[in-house]
Amino acid sequence: MVPVTDRPRRHVAPTAAVALSYRVVLRQLTSRSRIIGLSLLALVAPISAFALGSADASLDDSVRLIASVGLGLVLPVVALVFAGAAIGDLRDDKTLVYLWLRPMDRWPIVVGAALAAGTLAAPITMAPIVLAAALTGAGNGIVVATLLATVVGLVAYVALFTLFGVWLKRFIVWGLAYILIWEGFIAQAGAGVARIALRKYTRSVLVERTGADLDLADFSLAMAVIVPIVVAFAALAVAAWRLSNQDID
Amino acid sequence: MTGLPPPRVGPTPPVGALPPPVTPMLQGMIAVNAVSKFFGSVVAVSDVSFAIDQGVTALLGPNGAGKSTLFRMLCGLTPPSRGTVEVLGANPRTDRDVRGRVSLVPQQDALFDHLSASEFLEFAARSHAVADPDGAARHALELVDLTEVGSKPVGQFSKGMRQRVKVAAALVNDPEVLILDEPLAGLDPVQRRHMITLFHRLGDDGRCVLVSSHVLDEVAKIGSRVLVIAQGRLVASGDYRDLRELMDDRAHRIRLAASDPRKLATALVERGLVSGLSIDDRNVMVDTLDVDAFGRQVAALSVELGVRLTEVAPLDDDLESVFRYLVEGR
Numbered sequence: 001m002v003p004v005t006d007r008p009r010r011h012v013a014p015t016a017a018v019a020l021s022y023r024v025v026l027r028q029l030t031s032r033s034r035i036i037g038l039s040l041l042a043l044v045a046p047i048s049a050f051a052l053g054s055a056d057a058s059l060d061d062s063v064r065l066i067a068s069v070g071l072g073l074v075l076p077v078v079a080l081v082f083a084g085a086a087i088g089d090l091r092d093d094k095t096l097v098y099l100w101l102r103p104m105d106r107w108p109i110v111v112g113a114a115l116a117a118g119t120l121a122a123p124i125t126m127a128p129i130v131l132a133a134a135l136t137g138a139g140n141g142i143v144v145a146t147l148l149a150t151v152v153g154l155v156a157y158v159a160l161f162t163l164f165g166v167w168l169k170r171f172i173v174w175g176l177a178y179i180l181i182w183e184g185f186i187a188q189a190g191a192g193v194a195r196i197a198l199r200k201y202t203r204s205v206l207v208e209r210t211g212a213d214l215d216l217a218d219f220s221l222a223m224a225v226i227v228p229i230v231v232a233f234a235a236l237a238v239a240a241w242r243l244s245n246q247d248i249d
Numbered sequence: 250m251t252g253l254p255p256p257r258v259g260p261t262p263p264v265g266a267l268p269p270p271v272t273p274m275l276q277g278m279i280a281v282n283a284v285s286k287f288f289g290s291v292v293a294v295s296d297v298s299f300a301i302d303q304g305v306t307a308l309l310g311p312n313g314a315g316k317s318t319l320f321r322m323l324c325g326l327t328p329p330s331r332g333t334v335e336v337l338g339a340n341p342r343t344d345r346d347v348r349g350r351v352s353l354v355p356q357q358d359a360l361f362d363h364l365s366a367s368e369f370l371e372f373a374a375r376s377h378a379v380a381d382p383d384g385a386a387r388h389a390l391e392l393v394d395l396t397e398v399g400s401k402p403v404g405q406f407s408k409g410m411r412q413r414v415k416v417a418a419a420l421v422n423d424p425e426v427l428i429l430d431e432p433l434a435g436l437d438p439v440q441r442r443h444m445i446t447l448f449h450r451l452g453d454d455g456r457c458v459l460v461s462s463h464v465l466d467e468v469a470k471i472g473s474r475v476l477v478i479a480q481g482r483l484v485a486s487g488d489y490r491d492l493r494e495l496m497d498d499r500a501h502r503i504r505l506a507a508s509d510p511r512k513l514a515t516a517l518v519e520r521g522l523v524s525g526l527s528i529d530d531r532n533v534m535v536d537t538l539d540v541d542a543f544g545r546q547v548a549a550l551s552v553e554l555g556v557r558l559t560e561v562a563p564l565d566d567d568l569e570s571v572f573r574y575l576v577e578g579r
Binding site for chain 1: 349
């Protein structure tokens with residue numbers, strides 16, 4: 001052991017801290033059962049789209065299916081399970097102390113965890129949802145629109161649910177309540193309430209890129225892309241602040 | 250300031266009508282000043298003050314006494330509701346640099362189970378920005394005697410091995426302050442001995458090592474410097490042998506083995522050397538308030554009586570006795 005005298009002060013650089021958090025959270029989140037379960041859920045989108053495509057559905061019907069099943073259910077649920085667990089699981093199993101009690105800032109921990117969640121959620125959501133768009137048979141426009149909407153939605157949902165995982169003990173329950181009750185029910189009640197539901201922005205991307213007729217999707221493309229990104233940054237900033245100030249077990 | 254302040258026993262005296270005296274802030278590698286912690290209406294830690302420096306100090310208290318809450322505050326994992334905590338002169342909750350100079354072995358059995366022991370320690374070293382994480386991980390594995398199983402996932406380890414991994418992870422950054430919450434739980438006797446030796450070596454190297462336990466036997470081996478906490482209050486601090494000496498109002502119990510215990514007992518009562526006694530076939534158990542006078546006179550008395558005295562054994566200068574007195578009042 002080195003004698004305790006005049007030791008150099010050490011701290012972990014933010015990029016290294018992001019990498020550390022990313023690595024450990026990625027491995028922590030990678031469970032076979034979780035990936036298989038969510039992949040099966042995601043298959044709902046292409047299966048529904050195949051059925052719709054076989055019936056020669058209209059563009060509006062195809063966009064509605066992608067918006068409701070792909071972007072309204074599969075995308076947020078998969079993002080919730082991974083992003084909520086990214087820090088929520090560490091806090092629940094009390095391993096968060098091994099990242100928290102280190103000479104590093106807290107925001108890289110949050111960013112690394114969100115990136116890890118996004119890394120796992122991206123293939124499980126994007127591939128089947130974009131495949132679903134293709135299977136509707138409504139043309140290339142809906143595929144590109146779906147890809148863009150999925151990317152935007154994924155970024156926003158992952159950040160938002162990472163915040164849920166940091167802040168809330170029962171993040172899955174609260175997350176499902178947000179997805180199913182707020183976005184799926186309350187936000188449908190009117191344009192005003194819908195403004196504070198991410199689903200409205202992903203729907204707007206679809207409508208702007210395809211020209212389809214869809215309710216509660218009247219934002220411009222710029223607004224529909226920028227606002228979710230801003231929400232994502234804000235959510236990560238709040239999550240980092242919360243992580244710095246909360247009690248750790 | 251080096252080590253603990255002079256021994257102190259019992260709760261703080263009640264303050265009368267006069268304004269409270271200005272208490273100087275305690276200084277040390279760990280300095281805890283008038284710290285309380287409330288969880289809602291529950292008082293987990295109440296007005297605790299102490300300062301410790303290098304060497305090994307044991308924090309003793311029954312389960313639920315507030316040891317882990319106190320440790321969490323020392324590491325900055327939770328802020329005190331009142332008072333201040335300083336570790337190496339800084340607030341451990343807000344000072345990033347100090348977190349690199351402190352290590353905690355948490356009580357909970359939580360590890361990244363998918364990582365091997367080597368990977369876990371390497372991760373711990375990297376997260377402390379250690380220059381040679383691989384080397385630090387290898388060295389820490391050696392210290393806890395786990396080199397041969399370093400490649401196995403910690404999820405497959407026994408409780409004792411996991412405990413040693415946690416201790417190793419706390420050593421990778423060569424900390425100046427080491428806080429260990431029940432680190433001997435789950436270890437076999439050989440490993441306990443090994444760990445206690447390691448703690449002493451770390452203390453001798455100039456580190457401040459604070460170890461908690463609710464097992465008296467362990468604490469007596471860990472170190473004579475103790476902080477005793479009960480129901481969230483610091484009820485005593487100092488060398489536990491000194492603490493025992495300070496308990497003037499309580500009789501010392503001594504066992505005497507003698508060839509004629511009845512004769513010896515009668516003489517002890519006649520000379521007023523004991524406040525109480527009991528006799529069996531070979532032994533006299535005596536209670537005495539003046540242990541020094543008793544020690545000076547008992548040998549001479551047995552010679553005078555022609556009684557062969559084969560053993561004089563104090564029965565309550567051990568830590569258990571001190572602890573029982575402080576915590577349970579008996």
